[in-house]
Amino acid sequence: MNNQDESLLLYLNEAIATTRSKEKLFKIVTEKLRLIFPFDSVAIITFDNALQYKRIFLRDLIDSATTLLPDSAEAEQTQIAGTPIELFVRDPHVQQLNLEDLLVEYPEYKPFKRLHERHMVNLTVAPLRTGGQLVGLLVMAARRRPPFSPDDMLLLGKISSVVAMAVSNALAFEEVARQERQKSAQLTINNALLSSKNRGQLFHAVATELDRVVSCDYFGLRIQRRMAATESFAEFAKNEQGEFTVLGADRWEGVTDRETMQAETFGLFTEPSVHGGLDFLELTTRYRMLRYSAERHGMRAILGVPLWVEQDQLAVLALASKRPDNFTVADLELVRSLVPQILLAMQNLFAFEQIEALRAQLEQEKTYLIDEINTSAKFEDFVGTSAVMQQVQTRIRQVAATDTTVLIQGETGTGKELVARALHNLSPRRSRALIKLNCAALPAQLIESELFGHEKGSFTGAVDRRIGKFELADGGTIFLDEVGELPLELQAKLLRVLQEKEFERIGGRRVIQSDARVIAATNRILEDEVAAGRFRADLYYRLNVFPIRLPALRERPDDIEPLMRHFLERFTKQMGKPVRGLRERDLRALRQYGWPGNVRELEHVLEQAVIVSEGPFLEFAGFSARPVPVPPDTNTPLKTLKDQERDHILAALRQTGGRVSGPTGAALLLDINPKTLEARMKKLGIQRTIGVAE
Structure with missing residues (x-):
C-alpha cells in the first residue's frame, strides 16, 4: 500500500x-x-x-x-x-x-x-x-x-x-433520529388526543400533528364491513391553503355505485402496507375506489395500517398523497407505532358518544316520564263495568305482555291514550318510557324530525342534534296518536321502521336500530282512508295486527253514573270544594245525552259544574239547553256518524259563539287541532258564522 x-x-x-x-x-x-x-x-x-x-x-x-x-x-x-x-x-x-x-x-x-x-x-x-x-x-x-x-x-x-x-x-x-421522531409524534398526538372529546376536533388535531412528520393530503379513519359500504369515522383532506378540512357526504355527489366500490376494497389493508408510483397505479386497475381517488383527487400513493381486524369487519387508518414517492417504510413504521394510541382514542370516543347518547336519552325520558306521571293522574284506572268495556279490558290483558303492534280505534274522547298506557304498564317494557306523539298536533315538516330526530345543520333552524321519538323509545313503547293524520311521505318511512326496526336521523348517515313497541291510535276509519288513497294499505296492515275498538260513551250508558262519581270525587278534592248533591232530573238528562265528545266531554261538564256550583246541588250551567236526542225506535231511523259529527261540531260552535281556535274556541272544547276542525267543517259544509250554514 x-x-x-x-x-x-x-x-x-x-x-x-x-x-x-x-x-x-x-x-x-x-x-x-x-x-x-x-x-x-x-x-x-x-x-x-x-x-x-x-x-x-x-x-x-x-x-x-x-x-x-x-x-x-x-x-x-x-x-x-x-x-x-x-x-x-x-x-x-x-x-x-x-x-x-x-x-x-x-x-x-x-x-x-x-x-x-x-x-x-x-x-x-x-x-x-x-x-x-x-x-x-x-x-x-x-x-x-x-x-x-x-x-x-x-x-x-x-x-x-x-x-x-x-x-x-x-x-x-x-x-x-427515527426513535426521536416517533416519540415526538407520539407525544404531540397524545396531547391532541387528550385535548378534546369531540370526534371532529380530536382527529383534526391528530391529522394536523401527524402531517408534520408524515406529510399527506388525506387522513382517514374508516370502518369497513364485508360486502357493505365503508363507514367514515373521521376523514379530512387538505384544501388549497394546505389545511385539513372535514370530508362530507357531498363529495360522493354523482357517484352512483359508491357502496359497491367501497365494499370491493375490503381486505386491502388487513396488513400494514405502502403503495406508491407504479405499484399504486397497478392497484387502480383492480380497485375502482382507488381509481376514482386517482382520477378525481389526483392521489398517487397510499399508506394503510389496520387498527383492528375481525372476520367481517376491520378499521383502517389510511393516508394518501398526490406524490408517488411520498411514503417510505420508515413512515409506515412510525404510523404503526401510533396505532395503540389512536385505537384507544377511538374506543374512548365510542364509549363517550354512547354515554352522551344515553345521557340525552335519559334526560328526554325523564321529561316524558314526568309528563306521563302528570297525565296518569287524570285516569287512575278504567271506570265502568259494562259488557263492552269488560271486553276491551280482556283484549288489553291478552296482548299487553307481547311485543305485538296494536291499533286502537275509537271516537275522540273515548280514552285511547288510557288504553295505550295500560298496554305499556302491563308489558315487560314498563321499566322504560312510554313515548307519545300526536301526529295531528305538528306541521308535516316537523313530524319527521320528531319521529326520527335530526343532525346539527341538517336544515335551517337545526342548531343542535335532536334525538327522535323512536330513538327515545328504544326498549320501551311509542304511542302514535292520530296516526291517520300522517302525510303519505312519512307513512313510507314509518313503514320502514316497522319492517326493519331501523332508521336514520335527518341529515345523518348512521343507521340507528330501534327496539320500540308500536301502539297506534286513530279516530278515523282507516279502511275508508285506504280506499280513498289517503293511507297506505301496507302500513295499515302493519299497524292493524291486533285491533282494539273503544266504544263510544253512548254505547255504554250504564257506565255514565260510575264515571260521574269518579270525576266528582277527584275534582272536589283537587279544588277543595264541598261535596254537593246530584238532582235526579240532572242525572236523567246526563244519561239521555248523546255525548259526542264521549268521556272527555263528560269530564269537562262535571269539572265546570264543580267550579260554578254554590248551593247544595251541582249546577250544570247551560247543559239543559243542549239538545237531548230522542232514543231511537223502530220508527225513527238512526243518524249517520257524519250527521252526528256535524251536529256535535255545530253545538260546540254555538257554545263558543262561532269561534274555532284560541282559549275559548270550539277546537279546545272538542279537544281537537284547530286546523283539523276547520278541515272537518269544510268537509261537512259548516261555516264559521253560526246560523248561515244551518
Whole structure:
C-alpha cells in the first residue's frame, strides 16, 4: 500500500468521524473512490442482521446532475432469497462480474435491466463488514471494464471496511433520529388526543400533528364491513391553503355505485402496507375506489395500517398523497407505532358518544316520564263495568305482555291514550318510557324530525342534534296518536321502521336500530282512508295486527253514573270544594245525552259544574239547553256518524259563539287541532258564522 492509498484511508476515517449526514458522507466516499476506481454508478445495499432482507441505502449515477435518492419502492425492504444478491451473500468477497452474463441468468431482475439500459457492462462488488458481520454490499457499475490489479482489489477491500463502518454509523444515527421522531409524534398526538372529546376536533388535531412528520393530503379513519359500504369515522383532506378540512357526504355527489366500490376494497389493508408510483397505479386497475381517488383527487400513493381486524369487519387508518414517492417504510413504521394510541382514542370516543347518547336519552325520558306521571293522574284506572268495556279490558290483558303492534280505534274522547298506557304498564317494557306523539298536533315538516330526530345543520333552524321519538323509545313503547293524520311521505318511512326496526336521523348517515313497541291510535276509519288513497294499505296492515275498538260513551250508558262519581270525587278534592248533591232530573238528562265528545266531554261538564256550583246541588250551567236526542225506535231511523259529527261540531260552535281556535274556541272544547276542525267543517259544509250554514 503506497502513501496515496494510506492518505485516502485516513481521509475516509476522518470523514466518518465528523460527518453525520449520510448523503454528505456518501458524496465524500464516492468522490474519493472515483479518483482510484473508474466507475459510472455506485450503490450501497444494506442487510438485516439475519441476512434475510435488503434495501437500497443510497445510490448515485455519476454523470447525473443530482443525487438520485431511492424512491419508495427501492427504499422498502425486499427479500434476498431468489435474487442475485443471494450469490454475493453466500460468497462475500471483492469480485468483478460481466453484466450481460448476469442478465442471462437473471433476465427479469429490474436493477440489472436498468443498468443495462444505461449501457453499463461491468459490476464490481465489495462486501461491507463490521466486527465480522456482513452488513451490506458496495456495488460499482461501469460502462467499460476497469483494469483492476490485485493491489487494487486489496485496497478496495480495505476501503469497503471503512465504508462499512460509515454505513453502520449512519444506520445507527438514522435509528436514533427515527426513535426521536416517533416519540415526538407520539407525544404531540397524545396531547391532541387528550385535548378534546369531540370526534371532529380530536382527529383534526391528530391529522394536523401527524402531517408534520408524515406529510399527506388525506387522513382517514374508516370502518369497513364485508360486502357493505365503508363507514367514515373521521376523514379530512387538505384544501388549497394546505389545511385539513372535514370530508362530507357531498363529495360522493354523482357517484352512483359508491357502496359497491367501497365494499370491493375490503381486505386491502388487513396488513400494514405502502403503495406508491407504479405499484399504486397497478392497484387502480383492480380497485375502482382507488381509481376514482386517482382520477378525481389526483392521489398517487397510499399508506394503510389496520387498527383492528375481525372476520367481517376491520378499521383502517389510511393516508394518501398526490406524490408517488411520498411514503417510505420508515413512515409506515412510525404510523404503526401510533396505532395503540389512536385505537384507544377511538374506543374512548365510542364509549363517550354512547354515554352522551344515553345521557340525552335519559334526560328526554325523564321529561316524558314526568309528563306521563302528570297525565296518569287524570285516569287512575278504567271506570265502568259494562259488557263492552269488560271486553276491551280482556283484549288489553291478552296482548299487553307481547311485543305485538296494536291499533286502537275509537271516537275522540273515548280514552285511547288510557288504553295505550295500560298496554305499556302491563308489558315487560314498563321499566322504560312510554313515548307519545300526536301526529295531528305538528306541521308535516316537523313530524319527521320528531319521529326520527335530526343532525346539527341538517336544515335551517337545526342548531343542535335532536334525538327522535323512536330513538327515545328504544326498549320501551311509542304511542302514535292520530296516526291517520300522517302525510303519505312519512307513512313510507314509518313503514320502514316497522319492517326493519331501523332508521336514520335527518341529515345523518348512521343507521340507528330501534327496539320500540308500536301502539297506534286513530279516530278515523282507516279502511275508508285506504280506499280513498289517503293511507297506505301496507302500513295499515302493519299497524292493524291486533285491533282494539273503544266504544263510544253512548254505547255504554250504564257506565255514565260510575264515571260521574269518579270525576266528582277527584275534582272536589283537587279544588277543595264541598261535596254537593246530584238532582235526579240532572242525572236523567246526563244519561239521555248523546255525548259526542264521549268521556272527555263528560269530564269537562262535571269539572265546570264543580267550579260554578254554590248551593247544595251541582249546577250544570247551560247543559239543559243542549239538545237531548230522542232514543231511537223502530220508527225513527238512526243518524249517520257524519250527521252526528256535524251536529256535535255545530253545538260546540254555538257554545263558543262561532269561534274555532284560541282559549275559548270550539277546537279546545272538542279537544281537537284547530286546523283539523276547520278541515272537518269544510268537509261537512259548516261555516264559521253560526246560523248561515244551518
